[in-house]
Amino acid sequence: MDVHDEARLRSTINEFLARHDTLAIATEDNGQPYVTRVFYAEEPLSEERNTLTLYCTFILTSRKLANLQRNPRAGIFIGPEKPTTWLEATAEARFINDEQSSATIRQRLIQKSQAAASFIARLPVQALALEVRWLRITDLTELPRQTEATFPLQPRSVGPTTY
Numbered sequence: 679m680d681v682h683d684e685a686r687l688r689s690t691i692n693e694f695l696a697r698h699d700t701l702a703i704a705t706e707d708n709g710q711p712y713v714t715r716v717f718y719a720e721e722p723l724s725e726e727r728n729t730l731t732l733y734c735t736f737i738l739t740s741r742k743l744a745n746l747q748r749n750p751r752a753g754i755f756i757g758p759e760k761p762t763t764w765l766e767a768t769a770e771a772r773f774i775n776d777e778q779s780s781a782t783i784r785q786r787l788i789q790k791s792q793a794a795a796s797f798i799a800r801l802p803v804q805a806l807a808l809e810v811r812w813l814r815i816t817d818l819t820e821l822p823r824q825t826e827a828t829f830p831l832q833p834r835s836v837g838p839t840t841y
Contacts, residue, residue, distance in 0.1 A: 688723040690825050691730065694765055694815055695720040695756070699791040701732065703808075704753035705745035714742050717794035719786040728831035730810040732769070733783045735803035743804055746771040752808065767813035774805035
């Protein structure tokens, strides 16, 4: 892949993430899956940054938070209610225990979504970084229909997909 392809891939991913402010995260406990929606803020990809991190918070008493403490691997879905374009990903959760870093993440979430502000102000939360390992963006309205990448950034072309 050349420099232009890599720049286009970064742009596609960054633009998609900027359009949304919530994600669905799937965790598991003893083989039982659980899914919830959370607000997120992304660390955009750049020439210098070839890893993708999504920041979010969980209520301290949340089942999903407890699940991630036992097993930090998670599945992610980002997209509209009636998806024509969506992102699916796998990630590993990293707990942010430093208060200054946690405050910075909470502020980033508030800047991205006013709805997150009222949630964060009312409830005790734990900040997390979701380190994305793999993602695929599917767009049923354009060709190629899929954009796929692994991180650190090692994109591969999938090409048009028919359904």
